[in-house]
Amino acid sequence: MPTVQVTDLKDDDFLLDVREDDEWQAGHAEGALHIPISDFVARYGELTEAAPQDGRVNVICRSGGRSAQVTMYLAQQGIDAVNVDGGMQAWEAAGRPVVTDQGQPGYVL
Structure with a gap:
C-alpha cells in the first residue's frame, strides 16, 4: 500500500477526503475534495474531473x-x-489547519 506522511504533503497537493458528512462538517483540510466512501463509486466522476491529470x-x-x-x-x-x-x-496532530465549510477552526471527529 503506497503511503505518504502528513509532514511530507505540500500545501498545494491534491487531497481526497473520504470521511462521512458529519466528520467533514466538524473539520477538514482546506481545499480538499470531499467524497464520502459510502458514495465513492457513484461519485467517482467528480474525482476524475477534479484530480490533476499528472499528479x-x-x-x-x-x-x-x-x-x-x-x-x-x-x-x-x-x-x-x-x-x-x-x-x-x-x-491535526502535526498542526496542519482544520477548518469548517465556513472557514472557521474545526476539529477531527
Missing part, C-alpha cells in the same frame, strides 16, 4: 483505514494514489 491523489480519512480501501481501488483504476498515513488525526 498524485492523496487519500485521507480519520485514521487511515477507509482511505486505504479507496487508495487500493484507485490504484486498480490506474490512478497514482497514496494513503495518508494516520489520516486526519495525524494531520
